[in-house]
Amino acid sequence: MDRLISTYILAQTDSQEQADAAIEDIVKATALLSTTLATLDQSKVNASAVTVLVEFYCDRLTDQACVPELLKGLLALSKFDKFTSVDCIKSVKAILALVNVQTYQQTARHYVFLFFESVIKRYSQTDLKAISSDFVFGFIQCLDGEKDPRNLMLAFTLIKNIIQEFDIAQHVEDLFEVTFCYFPITFRPPPDDPYGITSEHLKVGLRDCLAATPYFAKFALPLLLEKLSSSSGSAKKDSMETIAACAPVYGSSALTPYAEELWSGLQNEIFHATGDELEQVALNTLQVITTELSMGVSLGGSNDPVEKFLRPIISDCMTQLQKPEMKLAKPSGKILKACAMASDPACTAITLATIPTLLSQYTSSDQSTRKKALLDVLLDFLEASKVLYGSAGKPTEHDTDFVTPLLTFKDRFFELFTNALLSSNEYNALRLAGVKGLHGMILLREFLSETEISYAIQYFVRIILEDPDVELQETALSSLSSLALIMPGVVRSMALPSFFEMLPTSQNDMDVDTVVQKKSPEYILNAVTKIGAEPTLFADVVPQILEKLDLVANDFSSTHATYPIALLTTLLVLLRSKAAQGHSDLPQYLDNLVPRLIGLCIYPTVSLDDGDSVMKNSEILEVVAGITRVVMIHVDTRAQQEFVKAIFRFFVSEDLSTLAMIKDTAQHVTFTPLRHDSRVSQQNTCVLFSTVIDGCRQQTVLPVDNLQQFTGSLVDVAIKTSNVTQRTALSKAVATILNKYNKGGVMENFIGQTLIPELHNIIRQEQAAFETREAALIMYTWITKAMVLSTSTIGYDMTGELMSIFSVPRLGKIAADGFNLVIGEQRDVLTKESFAVLRLLYKQRFFNHCVPVLVKGFESSADEVRHNFLIALSHVLRNIPKQVLLTELPPLLPMLVHSLSFPDPELKASTIETFQIITKDAPDLMAEHLSTLTPLLISLTSAKDPANTMKVRSAALKCLGAQPKSLPFTALRPYKAQVLKELEKCLDDCKRVVRREAVECRSQWFTLNGSIASA
């Protein structure tokens, strides 16, 4: 190192002797030295070397050509531990004295700012303070005229630091001027800007500077106010946001002189807002100013700055509110709300000044729209109060010493909102405001008494149960549902019982005559699902529903299943929403609720007469299965193990002795659901059995001696049975077992050597009954799915086998549709949350494996079989993640186009949907095929061809309608006239849904270049 320096200095002296010829060499040498310093391990340089180097560098700053490199070297040196405060002062002074920063290029200027940043960080507390005034002055000089966004970003942070660290009193105005000249920022980054500096970055940087010191107040406020009246929206927004940022720093005394101007500037932005965003910013600014002024020292009574500020605001708003149904009333309400939210004094002042007038206006008005508009303003006040004084049921971060000034008017408010709500012949929006008002009052902290809350909740219940208007019902219900979370106690005692009272308890209750006055049980139960998820409420709901269910289970016949289904669905919906909210009370329902429901389903199937009972209804079984599933997947392995044992005792050991209800019944037949020749009603309960297996964790052991043998027996029954419900349920059970309990491939031998040959045999046996072959095929498909999910190789072999069945008459179509089962996601079986083995990217792997095979198969098959390949392909495409689809698509397009000419509506619609995805996500690909596709799509919109069902027609129109938004104008222009003309026919389609799509599609094409074509 030392040698390098001495060589350099030597070279330097030498070259100076050789006059200017070697300027370039000197620059290069300086660059070499500076770069060395920047990359050098600093422990190699001792203190005296640093001092020598600093001295040397500072002396050399007179050499303009070298300055950029010298600055780089000084920057590097400033980071050295041995760079002392003396070095610091020396170099700062040298730079300020010798370098005219703005005459250099961007990189050099950047070094200067980086150097300042480095020294301020290290020395501002002590040594630089000594030359504070000079430094600030010099810095201002350096900055003056800077335009580069990268340098400005740095400079803005420096300005903030300087303001915080140094005494700027001498230079406030200069510093302000050199800063504020950038306001408002109009910078727009060039496209693909590598530095990633946005105008928002600069705005925030500059704003932080302006808001860094109260000294700026007297300079900044007049200028900011001036910019507020600018015509550019972005400048206005920036001004308002800057005012909002500065107000807390500048303080009340600085703001007071400008109070009136601030209001007149801001009100324009609110009353004549050009957009929601600007309006919101203006309101926010207004609120911040009000908050700040509220902290000002009161000079006694009416001279209080905040009151003085608010007086014109209140009077302006109240003038507008004299005509509350007009457009400017709403912004007035918002303004009052924003100011009231600002502070306790502001809220009190505004409340006292406005509420009495508003209330008397309300009383004297007999026009509903006017009343409604007035209530809306009161709602704004409630909202403001909630924000400022805290809401009920939440741990408060607010000062509890303050209470809302609205308390004075509580009784009047309660009366007004209640009357508005209860006046049944009134204007609906007024009644809605009533609901919202009561709701808002309940939400205020320590506002309504418990009795009043009870009343309000009863009113909501009354609206929900008795009022005919849907919107009112919904609003009341959503209020109740949010209150259920905050104050479950009141809802539990005041609301729930009324709902359950209205539910029928027998078949007689369901008779039309009695129901006609009341809401339907389905409606009431729907309401229960909205409020009953909270644990204590749910604990109340369960016994109530079970009680109703017990009553109707005996009374209702299986044709009257709607009500019991609704009862059970209520439980299911609530359990699901509890699961989604992560409630911890789910597991307990596996002990009582689930066994009870399963018992209710089994019981009627073993009665001696096998009579008609609603609990045998297949939809009921599905819902009970759903309930079982959601509870089961939320309990641990131990609880599952117990439960599975009990269920297997019923279903496998055919032993019902532990079932509570059976014990009391003397005579019953045996329960043999897992046989192909048992009672149909018993067979149907297999739905429950397979759900239980699906819900098992992988660690939960199925209580059978030999799992393979057991699985084989299930397969057997599934093929022999003529009951489709049982067959599907058992197929699912088999698939789940093979998927879940195949750790280390223990099942693969069994599948490959026993199950597959067996099933294969039956499928190919042409003389066997079709039903049996179909059953075998379905089982085969399910097993394929189980294997594909776990990406086991057997799965792919089985997929190939499925394709070879495409050519088998009648079975071919079923096999093709089987692809939907194999790769499509099932809601209720083999899912991630029910612990199935789903390997990463199994869909992609499946796609990559079978698409080439499908394409090849398509090309080499006869026409009548090709159809099946297209169906299978469309199922695969529909279920594949979009990213995979788009990359693999181009070679498939000809095949897809082909499938549009097959007379199968399902296939057509699904293919068109694929094209729509392509339009949106791979517009270039679509553009290439427009010449073939556009005429085809147009022909598919014609109702003349019966294969173009309304689904096909709508899909085709949707696909065409997606084009103008995604494809380039130049690609579409040749088709514009044709599309508009041809689709005119669709405007007269006999189906309204199609017409709607046609209208939507055509309006997209009309605006394609903003001109009107054939209209």
Next chain:
Amino acid sequence: MTTLINQNPIIYEASAGHSTREWREEDDDENSADAIDAQEIFDLIRSISDPEHPLSLEQLNVTQRDHIQVSDENNSVLVEFTPTIPHCSMATLIGLCIRVRLLRCLPSRFKVDISVRKGTHQSEHAVNKQLNDKERVAAALENSHLLEVVNQCLATATSGGVVANIVKGPAIVN
């Protein structure tokens, strides 16, 4: 800031952009024809923006379903609209927007009449005459500036007319 003709109009409740039409069983039936009715026309025009305010014609009560008469068999439509104030100079433009929207969205077999509702505008007669004169409408649309204004007002028009969901029982949501 330009001054507005009507600075402070009354705002009415609009049904949140979706049609108040309820779903019927026959909507899913391929073979049953759905006649074009007043509700359908209303859904086509309710969400057109007012040229002056960022509000829909429905919100300003300029269009109402009850002021539309349709006969699908006789191929006729009559739309009456109510300007926000009797001296509203925007009335013709609003009428033109409705006219263009229906031109684009209804089968050409319909004869569409558009008029200011009786007694709601000073120069009712003149406005009606303009709106129902084919050639004057065509001429107006030749004016590219005017067309742009119309297209702008129509840009929001498609948000209407979606069938409202009706809840029957506790619905299972996944």
